[in-house]
Amino acid sequence: MIQTLFETPSTYRLTETEMAAPVPQVQAVLFDFSNTIFQMISLPTWLRRVGAAAGRLALLDAPGAEAEVCHQLRTAFQLPSVVALQESRDVSPERHRQAMRGWWSHVDFLRGAEDAAYRELAAPDAWIPYPDTEPVLRALRARGLGIGIVSDFPWDLRTHLAHHGLDALIDSCVISYEQGREKPDPQLFFHACAALGAEPRATLMVGDNPVRDGGASACGLRTYILPAENRTGERGLADVLRLVT
Known part of the structure; x- marks a missing residue:
């Protein structure tokens, strides 16, 4: 087989027959889960749930208090120490919890209420x-297609699917x-295909x-990226x- 001068990086190789076939x-x-088929509840809603659970709800009622908490969250997320904690945070619940606690510890409203904040983040109805x-x-089910989820997520997202009857x-x-690994690790995509x-x-x-998510293309999958x-x-x-017709 004649090789092209530059090949697309890939973890799979086609035979000559496969290349010529339709x-x-x-x-x-x-599907990815977060921000693709599910989203987290709004930040103000989450903050008020945390406030209620931690006995701090009144702190959000002061003029400008909620906006200040949101500002502190955004600012803290840019700190080098916080950015470093986000690396590979979804490979285990422990690493994710550490990453969140390290972030929230820089926010006055959440400092000392990290456990309550995490419970509200992972609640079945929080997504x-x-x-x-x-x-x-x-519609996909009616067409007889297999449907799976491949997600970087630190806990069992099936609880959210079940809560909404999906x-x-x-x-x-x-x-x-x-799996102890995050996308775009090819093994996640190959495992998902095999499961279906x-x-x-x-x-x-x-x-x-x-x-x-686009890393799936290097595994031979077709890929559609939403804005x-x-x-x-x-x-x-x-x-x-x-795309599936």
């Missing part, structure tokens, strides 16, 4: 699906904390991070249905 139809769709998540999942629409979850019984080249990965923007309305997932 591209296979999509048999399965993998909610986008308005178009369920309709798209059901667990029956997901066939498999590959989660970083269970789908060839990588017949699988579509949908996410919002061009590096982490990395905060959404409260539909996420734009209906486009996925056009």
Whole structure:
């Protein structure tokens, strides 16, 4: 086989027969979780839940108090020490908890209430699906496609799926904390495809991070990257249905 001068970096190789054959139809769709099919509750809502749980709710009622907490959170997240803690934070619950505590310790309102803050972050109803998540999942299910999740997440996100009655629409979850590795590690994508019984080249990965989720393309998967923007309305997932026809 004649090699091209520059090859796309990849963890898979096609045979000459596969290269000449038609591209296979999509048999399965993998989704990132956070900011793709689910989002965290709003920051003000989370802060008030933390305040109620820690007996500090009144502190948020002072004029400008809530805005100041948000400002401190954003500022603290830029600190070199906090940035360093975020590296590989989703490979284990312990590392994620350490990363969050290290961040929140720089915020007056959260200092000393880190345990309550973490409980509210991981609560089953603290993560909610986008308005178009369920309709798209059901449409994919109706077409007989396998559906999986590949997510960098530090706890069992299945609790959030179950809370919103969507667990029956997901066939498999590959989660970083269970695997001890984060995207774009190829093993996560290959494991997800194997769990669905789908060839990588017949699988579509949908996410919002061009590096982490886009890494699926080096494993032979087709990849669709959503705009990395905060959404409260539909996420734009209906486009996925056009990609699997």
